[in-house]
Structures are given as C-alpha cells and as structure tokens.
Amino acid sequence: MATKFPDAPKIGMVSLGCPKNLVDSERILTKLRSDGYQMSPDYAGADVVLVNTCGFLDSAKEESLEAIGEAIAENGRVIVTGCMGDEAELIRAKFPQVLAVTGAHQYEQVVNAVHDASPPVPNAFVDLVPEGGLKLTPRHYSYLKISEGCNHRCSFCIIPSIRGDLVSRRIDAVLREAEKLVHAGTKELLVISQDTSAYGVDTLHESRSWKGRDVRAHMTDMARELGQLRTAEGRAPWVRLHYVYPYPHVDHVIPLMADGLLTPYLDIPFQHAAPTILKAMKRPANEAKVLDRIHKWRAICPDITIRSTFVVGFPGETEADFQYLLDWLDEAQLDRVGAFRFEPVEGAAANLLDGALPEEVKEERYQRIMEKTAAISAAKLAAKVGRVLPVIVDEVGEPDEEDGSIGATARSQADAPEIDGNVFLRDVGEGRKAGDMFDVMIEDADEHDLYGVPV
Known part of the structure; x- marks a missing residue:
C-alpha cells in the first residue's frame, strides 16, 4: 500500500x-x-500570507498598507514583516487581525511566527530545498546582498533607523553564495546593499581564505573575485554593482570593467548636485570632483553605463539650485536617470528643515528633470544604432500567427532588470529561452529602449 504523505x-x-x-x-x-512548507501562488490556496513591506516613503507605506488590507480581505491569515515592521502599533491599529508583525531582515522571528500560525508537518521525504535556495527572480539573474544597514545619516532617509548601522557579510560567505548561484544557473549577479562602496568598513576589511588565498572584505577585492566566476558554458556572468557611493576606491573597479571582468555599469545614488542641497541632505559627495572622475572613468572604459537617482523639491531647493542640477546633468551625461519628488517621511530629519516647497513646484521640476534626462538618454541610445552588443534574454514571445517570426525581450549590459530599458528583438529563431546570451545588431532606438536582431 502506498504511503500517504501529510x-x-x-x-x-x-x-x-x-x-x-x-x-x-x-x-x-x-x-x-x-521546514517543509509549500508555496502558494494565490491567496486562496495559502494557509498564511506574508506581506514584506516597504517603508522608505509615505507613498510606499500606503502601498504596503493597501497590500496588507488586500491580503486580509482575500485570505484573513496575514503576517507582516519588512521595513514597516517598526510601526507595529500603526499596523495593528489599522489591521487588528494580523497574526504577527516583525521588522526588517528579522528572518528568525518571521519564521517562528509562521510556525506558530501554521505549524510545519515534518517529512524527511519532501523537506528539500533547491541548490541556491528559493528565488523570486527569474533563474538567470540573482541579487547578491553583501551587507545590511548603513552608516550614513542622510537627512531625508530613515533606512538606518529601520535597518541599523552597516553590518557586512563575511567575504567568503558572499563569494560562496555567488558561486552557488552561478552553478545553479545564474547568468547575471546584481550586487546590492545600502552602500556597496562601504562593504567591509565595519570589519576593518578583514581577510578570509577563499580558494587558497586571502581575500579582503572590500569592494574591489570582492569585485575582482566575482570576475573569476564562470557559468556552466564557461563564460563570465554579468556582475552588476548597485548603490555605489563615489568614494575614491571606486576608481579601482573601472579597469576591471575595461578588462571584461565586471559589467561596465555603476549605479551611484547622487541624489543632487547643488552644493547647498547636498549639504542639507548630509550627502557624502563633492559634485565637482565627481564630474572629473566620471570623465576619467569613461576614458578608461568608454562603454561604462552610469545610472543614478535624484530628489527634486527638497526643502530649501531654489530655482538656482535646481538649474545647477540640470546644468550638472548636461555635463555628466548620465546614461540612466530616475527621479522622485521629495516626500516628508515620518522620522526623517529633513522634515524639520525650512523652505518646504509646494507640490506644484515639485511636480514642475520633476517634469523638467525627466524631460532633460530623456533627451540625454535618447541621444546616447541613438549612438548605439548600428553597433553589435551582447544581450541577455528575459522573455521569449510566441510565434507570429502570420509569418511565424519570434520576438524576445532582452537587456544589454547597460540595462539592469526592472529599472532600466530593454532591447526588443525580432526574428530570434526557435529554441531561444530566458537566460540565453548572444550578440545582436542594434537597428533602432527611442528614449529608453533599443531594437535589434541577432547577428
């Protein structure tokens, strides 16, 4: 008689x-x-629903509260975790039905809360986890978190009060995870933290043994080692650095990009350029020196892509400050730019600053910066028409009903998933799949995306 597993x-x-x-x-x-739990793709089939919240901006908090409310309405058994976990009283006042509330990266507490709400059923035959763990991203790219927390005290940000000061992971643990991810099929590693440039500062850049050699917990050492990884096909995975503050030692990773060991891409949170606003933001940056360094980076690695995010409408931002930012962008010619209107977040020091701006002024400046950066992006992408570029495929379409041609959505090395543009491909042929990497001829471009065909 067959065994019936619970x-x-x-x-x-x-x-x-x-x-x-x-x-x-x-x-x-x-x-x-x-621990033996299964995953449910919908509310109806779940015994418990976890909502991992964001609390960076008030608009993000509203989205999180809406998500909690929807989960309660659709399922009723809800555990809240993440950045809004520090506001348990607010959450419980609005949703007294929630089973538990835990804070950001409190893995043990949230797992214990799930155990209490719906105890696991031990089973040695089915308690299996795939190599590299469970992933919420597609198989071909993975986020590699190297640290928690942040030592900066930017006046508009409450992340340190939520996630604490910088705590770096051991370098051998980071490299071991990266190696496992690549062996499990990852073709692109996205290195993330609150401040990637500060990796290892809290541990005095301690060294650990890796592959028979000592490696420091330092961004440049880590980048060099990640550049040695190889996929099952023997090619180097793309390694993309996010949240990189422009400290002097960042200069040392640019040659690694020029040599093909790192993806030529830097995500740098500049936030502004006007000296008075940077000072009010308590940002660790010098806009003039940064411009010089950007020019030097491009001299070493002409194909480097620099993306950043800017805040418009910060308290006290004058029209002259904002124009300074626009002029700085003309000079910097950043490849990818995002912007958001300043929001007063509860607990942020910036809320106490004088000179709060009307919403209509924030909106007008937001539209102007997006118009400016879209024009820069359009010109940069137009210059890529006629070039052959490597891409990674994110999705392959169905054959066209009339001629059977197959299209695909891909990304170039200049495009991080979810936040940058795409390369839309025609006539990719049969047999292509997500994660495939190959060269394409760029045929056209618009403000944000490229269009091409495999060569």
Whole structure:
C-alpha cells in the first residue's frame, strides 16, 4: 500500500519595495521551504500570507498598507514583516487581525511566527530545498546582498533607523553564495546593499581564505573575485554593482570593467548636485570632483553605463539650485536617470528643515528633470544604432500567427532588470529561452529602449 504523505501547509508571499527586500523574501521562503512548507501562488490556496513591506516613503507605506488590507480581505491569515515592521502599533491599529508583525531582515522571528500560525508537518521525504535556495527572480539573474544597514545619516532617509548601522557579510560567505548561484544557473549577479562602496568598513576589511588565498572584505577585492566566476558554458556572468557611493576606491573597479571582468555599469545614488542641497541632505559627495572622475572613468572604459537617482523639491531647493542640477546633468551625461519628488517621511530629519516647497513646484521640476534626462538618454541610445552588443534574454514571445517570426525581450549590459530599458528583438529563431546570451545588431532606438536582431 502506498504511503500517504501529510499535506504541507502553504505560504503565500507579497514582496514590496527594493531588491534588498526581495532578497529578504527569498531567504524567508528558502527557510520555510526547508521546514517543509509549500508555496502558494494565490491567496486562496495559502494557509498564511506574508506581506514584506516597504517603508522608505509615505507613498510606499500606503502601498504596503493597501497590500496588507488586500491580503486580509482575500485570505484573513496575514503576517507582516519588512521595513514597516517598526510601526507595529500603526499596523495593528489599522489591521487588528494580523497574526504577527516583525521588522526588517528579522528572518528568525518571521519564521517562528509562521510556525506558530501554521505549524510545519515534518517529512524527511519532501523537506528539500533547491541548490541556491528559493528565488523570486527569474533563474538567470540573482541579487547578491553583501551587507545590511548603513552608516550614513542622510537627512531625508530613515533606512538606518529601520535597518541599523552597516553590518557586512563575511567575504567568503558572499563569494560562496555567488558561486552557488552561478552553478545553479545564474547568468547575471546584481550586487546590492545600502552602500556597496562601504562593504567591509565595519570589519576593518578583514581577510578570509577563499580558494587558497586571502581575500579582503572590500569592494574591489570582492569585485575582482566575482570576475573569476564562470557559468556552466564557461563564460563570465554579468556582475552588476548597485548603490555605489563615489568614494575614491571606486576608481579601482573601472579597469576591471575595461578588462571584461565586471559589467561596465555603476549605479551611484547622487541624489543632487547643488552644493547647498547636498549639504542639507548630509550627502557624502563633492559634485565637482565627481564630474572629473566620471570623465576619467569613461576614458578608461568608454562603454561604462552610469545610472543614478535624484530628489527634486527638497526643502530649501531654489530655482538656482535646481538649474545647477540640470546644468550638472548636461555635463555628466548620465546614461540612466530616475527621479522622485521629495516626500516628508515620518522620522526623517529633513522634515524639520525650512523652505518646504509646494507640490506644484515639485511636480514642475520633476517634469523638467525627466524631460532633460530623456533627451540625454535618447541621444546616447541613438549612438548605439548600428553597433553589435551582447544581450541577455528575459522573455521569449510566441510565434507570429502570420509569418511565424519570434520576438524576445532582452537587456544589454547597460540595462539592469526592472529599472532600466530593454532591447526588443525580432526574428530570434526557435529554441531561444530566458537566460540565453548572444550578440545582436542594434537597428533602432527611442528614449529608453533599443531594437535589434541577432547577428
């Protein structure tokens, strides 16, 4: 007679916010899967729903509260975790039905809360976790979190009060995870943290043995070692650096990009350029020196892509300050730019600053910066028409009903998933799949995307 295994409880997950939150969600789900839980793709089939919240901006908090409310309405058994976990009283006042509230990256507490709400069913035959853990991203790219927290005290940000000061992971643990991810099929590693440039500062850049040699917990050492990884096909995975503050030692990773060991891409959170606003923001940056260094980086690695994000409408921002930012962008010619209107977030020091701007002024400046950066982007992408570029495929379409041609959505090395543009391909042929990497001829461009065909 066949053995009847008991049904494992099922967990649903709603993950909001930044890639760092996504990594937290993956770690939570991996631990729960190792405890015998199954994953539910919808509310109806879940015994418990986890909502991993974002609390960076008030608008993000509203989205998180809406997600909690929807989960309660659709399922009723909800555990809240993530950045809004520090506001348990607010959450419980609005949603007294929630089973538990835990804070950001409190993996043990949230797993224990799930155990209490829906105890696991031990089963040695089915308590298995795939190599590399469970992933919420497609198989071909993975986020690699190297640290938690941040030592900066930017006046508009409450992340340190939520996630604490910088705590770096051991370098051998980071490299071991990266190696496992690549062996499990990852073709692109996205290195993330609150401040990637500061990696290892808290541990005095301690060294660990890796592959028979000592490696420091330092961004440049880590980048050099990640550049040695190889996929099953023997090619170097793309290694993309995010949240890189422009400290002097960043200069040392540019030659690694020129040599093909790192993806020629830097995500640098400049936030502004006007000296008075940078000072009010308590930002660790010098806009003039940064411009010189950007020019030097491009001399070393002409194909480098620099992306950044800017805040418009910060308290006290004058028209002259904003024009300074626009002029700086003309000089910097950044490849990818995002912007957001300043929002007063509860607990942020910037709320106490004089000179709060009307919403209509914020909106007008937001539209102007987006118009400026779209024009820069359009010109940069137009210059790529006629070039052959490597891409990675994210999605392959269905054959066209009339001629059978197959299109695909891909990205170049200048495009991080979810936040940058795409390369839309025609006539990719049969047999292509997500994660495939090959060269394409760029045929056309618009403000944000490229269009091409495999060569």
